[in-house]
Amino acid sequence: MTDELMIGGKRFNSRFILGSGKFSLEMVRAVMENGGVEIATLAIRRANAGGEENILDHIPKDLTLLPNTSGARNAEEAVRIAMLAKELGCGDMIKIEIIRDSRYLLPDNCETIKATKILAEEGFIVMPYMMPDLSAARSMADAGASAIMPLGAPIGSNKGLLTKDFIKIMIDELDLPVIVDAGIGRPSQACEAMELGCAAVMANTAIATAGNIPMMAKAFKSAIEAGRLAFLSKPGRVLHNGGEASSPLTGFLEDSK
Amino acid sequence: MTGIMDKVLSEVSALDPLSFTAADVSRALGEDRLGIEDFASLLSPAAERFLEDMAKRAGEETRRYFGNSVSLFTPLYTSNYCDNGCLYCGFSRDNKIRRAKLSQEEIEAEMSKIAGSGLTEILILTGESRKMSDVEFIGGCVRTAARYFKNVGLEVYPLNVDEYGYLRDCGADYVTVFQETYDPARYAEIHPFGPKRVFSYRFDSQERALMGGMRGVAFGALLGLGDFRKDAFACGIHAYYLQRKYPHAEISFSLPRLRPFLNGRYSGETISERELLQVALAYRIFMPFSGQTISSRESRTFRDNIVGLSATKISAGVSVGIGGHAEEKKGDDQFDISDPRDVAEIRKALTDRGLQPVFNDYVRV
Numbered sequence: 001m002t003d004e005l006m007i008g009g010k011r012f013n014s015r016f017i018l019g020s021g022k023f024s025l026e027m028v029r030a031v032m033e034n035g036g037v038e039i040a041t042l043a044i045r046r047a048n049a050g051g052e053e054n055i056l057d058h059i060p061k062d063l064t065l066l067p068n069t070s071g072a073r074n075a076e077e078a079v080r081i082a083m084l085a086k087e088l089g090c091g092d093m094i095k096i097e098i099i100r101d102s103r104y105l106l107p108d109n110c111e112t113i114k115a116t117k118i119l120a121e122e123g124f125i126v127m128p129y130m131m132p133d134l135s136a137a138r139s140m141a142d143a144g145a146s147a148i149m150p151l152g153a154p155i156g157s158n159k160g161l162l163t164k165d166f167i168k169i170m171i172d173e174l175d176l177p178v179i180v181d182a183g184i185g186r187p188s189q190a191c192e193a194m195e196l197g198c199a200a201v202m203a204n205t206a207i208a209t210a211g212n213i214p215m216m217a218k219a220f221k222s223a224i225e226a227g228r229l230a231f232l233s234k235p236g237r238v239l240h241n242g243g244e245a246s247s248p249l250t251g252f253l254e255d256s257k
Numbered sequence: 258m259t260g261i262m263d264k265v266l267s268e269v270s271a272l273d274p275l276s277f278t279a280a281d282v283s284r285a286l287g288e289d290r291l292g293i294e295d296f297a298s299l300l301s302p303a304a305e306r307f308l309e310d311m312a313k314r315a316g317e318e319t320r321r322y323f324g325n326s327v328s329l330f331t332p333l334y335t336s337n338y339c340d341n342g343c344l345y346c347g348f349s350r351d352n353k354i355r356r357a358k359l360s361q362e363e364i365e366a367e368m369s370k371i372a373g374s375g376l377t378e379i380l381i382l383t384g385e386s387r388k389m390s391d392v393e394f395i396g397g398c399v400r401t402a403a404r405y406f407k408n409v410g411l412e413v414y415p416l417n418v419d420e421y422g423y424l425r426d427c428g429a430d431y432v433t434v435f436q437e438t439y440d441p442a443r444y445a446e447i448h449p450f451g452p453k454r455v456f457s458y459r460f461d462s463q464e465r466a467l468m469g470g471m472r473g474v475a476f477g478a479l480l481g482l483g484d485f486r487k488d489a490f491a492c493g494i495h496a497y498y499l500q501r502k503y504p505h506a507e508i509s510f511s512l513p514r515l516r517p518f519l520n521g522r523y524s525g526e527t528i529s530e531r532e533l534l535q536v537a538l539a540y541r542i543f544m545p546f547s548g549q550t551i552s553s554r555e556s557r558t559f560r561d562n563i564v565g566l567s568a569t570k571i572s573a574g575v576s577v578g579i580g581g582h583a584e585e586k587k588g589d590d591q592f593d594i595s596d597p598r599d600v601a602e603i604r605k606a607l608t609d610r611g612l613q614p615v616f617n618d619y620v621r622v
Binding site: 021022024025043044045046047048051052053054071072073076077080081084099100101102103104105156157158204205208209 | 317320321322323324325326375377407500504505506507508544546604608611612613614615616617618619620622
């Protein structure tokens, strides 16, 4: 059975999207290989074309780059950064990140919808990072987004799926891939997101702050695959409210005959 | 505009660092997000024996927000003329030193040389003399800098909103202003003359810079001028309240402490490295997302170690005289530096510790 991830007409076998911004650059390749990663995000603000320690020089050429607009505070800035990404030869995918809050780094959905529309019209494969809000996600889908990337918890918090119920609603209601971005701190949380029906998981801090970075990348790979298999195999029923009564609660219907 | 100042000064005057107990510190370190009281407890004497726990927590926060990235930059001193009489500063008006101001051609030569080292961020400094280094002069420096660097910071005398707007249009990205001390009485004593005497105008500089469109602002108290615990507390909540009012602002802290200078006779309180580290860790834990710059005033050992814990930005190839990168420096230094390492040496020191030197983390849009 083939189970490919489709984003904007591109096919991927891996459902593990890696953030590249918090590692030593020489670790990037090992993490990609151990994690079986095919897509890596890249902050254009970190690119230093022609200069020292340019992150672009360290990302394996066979990877698909997903440049992000980190640093943008409104739609206009995000659009300019996306154009810069294209000029740098980073491909046609773009992850919109618009943050007007330096304390919690929470995304601004209104500006993100505007940027999604402009960049989709410009021909980008747009993947907006957003607060999980169904109405905003629908607007992003209408504006031409190719995937929706709600946060599981604040960036870097490693707190997991704090927004689980809202992400589940989005998975149920949207016809686009829903990819959890931010907050995933452990492989078990990545597995949970996949089991829920997310199309992919993005992680960065969780791996960058691990004691053994390549091994943690491997752990995430396994967890994401396990969660995906569980989702596809349709988990069995789980009883949430104690055991099942041995005498049926509706047995009286038979008695009253 | 002084709403934040009134709030900060009122909270500082009510602060008694001795009132905190070990239990307060322990509780603060257990909090996910620290409040103002928690921050004060981390700066108190009671927190001294928790320094290791603070270092652990600060290191975790730094890794969480910045990974192992450490940004590099260098300052360029363009003039040391000054109209102020700060008792603790080598550039002070009446201090007998060699005064100089670089021409725009000399500035370009200096910047070209600095850019050749691979750095993409520069901090432009002047002495605080509007007459000798007026806003147009600073604008000229910024325009040149914007051609050579991706990120241009300013550490100059406080300006009005429209002047900050003009410098932003020239290509400046962020503004650093040190309040020096947040104790108004002490401030008046150590600034006997000059425009800097106006405490409130200096206090509101960062807010005016943000109103003028600057992307980020940096704060610092020159530790040792007053009660360093109170000054560090005031500096932290100054940034905290401003960030609440301007949530998009990029905030960072510097950690200057008094250093000897040429002809210097002023001696304030001596702040130990241990105390300086306590302040640095407290800033990191209180505002985990903020940048933190460690000065070449500090020793190489201290700098090498603090970057893994709380500092996220380190200067390299520093000359604190006027010029000194491309040509022999023309004017005397503002203070003595302790870490003269160049860019290649700092870069190696970082990579040896498993840290990632970051030359660019900014895109001007």
